[in-house]
Amino acid sequence: MLETKLDLVVVGGGPAGIAAASKACELGMKVGLVENREVLGGIPLQCVHTGFGVHVFGEDLTGPEFVYRLIDRLQRADVGLFLKSHVHSIELKAFDEKIVTVLSPKGVQRLYAKAVVFSTGARERTAFEIGVTGERPDGVYTAGEAQTLMDLYGLMPGRRVVIIGSGDVGLIMARRFALEGAEVKAVIEVLPYPGGSMRNVVSCLRDFGIPLYLSHRVVSIRGGKRVEKVVVAKVDEEMRPVPGTEFEVECDTVVVAAGLRPNVELLEKMGAALDPATGGPVVNETLETTVPGVFAAGNALVINDLVDYAVEQGERAAEGAHEFVSNRSGSVAWKRVVKGRNVRLIVPHYVSGERDVVFYARVKSPERRVFFELLGSDLKLYQQGVRPSEMIRLRAPSSAISNLGDRLVFQVRPLE
């Protein structure tokens, strides 16, 4: 069995993983990057739309273009690549000794490392998870599956499409289908407001004349072999279908774009604490999980709106891993980050006050004209409007944090 000694193993070769591996290498660590597929890049490879790289490269790129820029940087670093490699298990031998067992067509390999970065991305919620009942014919896809078929395999998943979920993914898929000549019959959103950005509602739906049903749910799917129709109903405030409001939409394809969940299976097995609000691990400001020397970045940490944030987190995790590996991460009296008024989630969960921290947060419900602020400090960010679907990114200087007690409360406060 092959054995390799490393400082850091990065699990997952999407944007966060590539960024983490490049950065770690630049910091002088010996790095291995493990990726399931035969290519690096992750999900953006199948995203032919733009919206990638505005922050990182100052340009609006497509997914593949963005990935090629990242890989370009990676190639200048000396990272050990493990492609077509599946992480079988991770053993915690000691505080700073991890054994990552990897399966690949080359055989089983043991990677010995001091630290691990998880950048395993996310998976999509399925029709079952969101409780769509009815028959189970062919023609029901997650958005990612439909995208894979269309833009990696060159297949058209269907001709008459209903999309469940109006997050950015659902909106972009509606446009993608329309551009390929499919008839997008409806986008169905359970919430009373669109899940994605207004920009996308306009450019993906309005420009193509695609109807958006807010406060509606697909209650069941009908069809023998292939999808024939969906039954849609209006929902009340508790999102329960209102009897008598049902109507049918004929279609041959249902695309489920009902959101993402971080891939944390391995982290869970290692005993890392998870935050029910994010679905990802509980982390401190270096993005270290509750398992020392194990870090998380990208959608495996928290579902991001922008790939740029995933890259930023990858680099932060690499810096954290570097500190851990060089024994500079002693014991810290961590301050807890607490969710105040209208804050649904926020990462990181613990900060020291000794350095600047970038926070990523989402609100519970939409509000207009508000401040997102750190209670007891001058730190506040004015927002014309906040919505659960739009992540708030806030950089807090250490000066704003260090004077506060052991609890940092973030809240959304209306202007009035």
Place this chain on the structure above:
Amino acid sequence: MKLKVAVIGAGVVGASIARVLSMYENFDVVLLDREPDVGWGASKANTSVIHPGHEEDPGEHPVRARLCVEGNRLWRKWVEELDIPARWPGELMLFYSEEEAQRAARYVELARLNGVPGVRMVWEEVKQIEPWVNPGAVGAVYAPTAGLVSPFEAVAAIVENAVENGVRLLAETEVRGVRVSGGEVCGVETSRGFVEADLVVNAAGLHADRVSHMAGVELDFRIKPRRGEYLLFDENVHVKPRMILHPVPTPVTKGVYAVTTVHGNLMLGPTADDLPEEEKDNLSTTEEGLSRVMEEGSRLLREVPPRDRVIRFFAGLRPEPPRGEWLIKAYDDPWGFVNVAGIRSPGLTAAPAIAGYVLELIAGEYDVRLSRKPSWNPYRVGVTSVRGKSPEEVDQLVKANPDYGAIVCRCRLVSKAEIVETVERMRRIGLERVTVDGVKFRTTAGTGWCQGQFCRWGIALIISQATGTPLHEVTVKRAGYGVGDVKVLLRGGSSC
């Protein structure tokens, strides 16, 4: 001269009959099914429990009672011979009051009458025997011989072995008539033409009433579909009862079961809803049904995981004959027609025993002097899987075949080598259409927490390569649209 036998229906009953008949020189068996694959009817969607036989009243249903107990015993042998995933954890029929305990005591008596070993009442200690039991339970009837199999994999394994021993499988072949001439059957009319047969065995599950009518017998016999809905939880939820849990049965149903399947998922179900006779394809799930399953599950278990850990729900249809009576009979008129119809619960359990019973029936009724095939091979070996192996063992596998190191299904750890071999085996049993679902049910690839979102199309690609079917014509579940049409731009601009 060999008797040509057409067995209609490649469910667990039809497949078992085919396997048992294949042991003898006397028969030349063809196994027919309307679906593209075997085992896609009632055999696929059920509790997967191999019942001990203490719930069958020998006074009311003597054959059912006898074959259930015998089936339980035979499965132990069959799962070994055929390498079928199975466990034998025993089951607890929970009761919640003294009054219910009285009703439950009857099952110990039935066990005694049926010769079921080891059945007994347990009281407070039930919570030690099974820590996941709901504290509201005051005791249980413990039946140690209860087991679990993977029912679809069982059918697939039985058919593989039957084909190995000379049975011919015709999938996607719908029976449209039974041809009778001079008071004797001479074959079946199918969607693919006429299939000659001296004996026709009707094991058509839900549709066995229709097939019986085609032969002109039991014209009043009607099978009703009884729908059961099930919930399957993520294999990573910690609620994993070791034993099979269920309530004291009612006349309609054995009630909702809680089991940890042979693949390690908590499964709850089924409901029991009688559907109109014409809804024999209605596999719809309903919100009400699923809520009921959750509710009933929480009566059995100390804790039920939240709904958002459910990775899949589904419905199965059980064939419900009049008065719950199995109809197993060999006819004189027309000579050569055999009904194995209305095989409701415990049909999965009894299937191997039913097959033996049908063999005796045929031998007796049609005067066949049975002669064993010396070459008959009782064994079938499953596909070697990566899951459950140590890294060292996997390393050895990869050295022999690098595809064992190419993991296709990440959730369930299924390698490309397993998929490729499964596709080959499906072709070997005679399936013309290798479906993604057929591969899924055989390998478990795509049954994990992501429900195939990362591997379904990879599997379709492997099928495409192995069978020479263009990717867009590979079928996921049934005939028809496949995984989608080709994009317009790839067709050189021709119109759609």
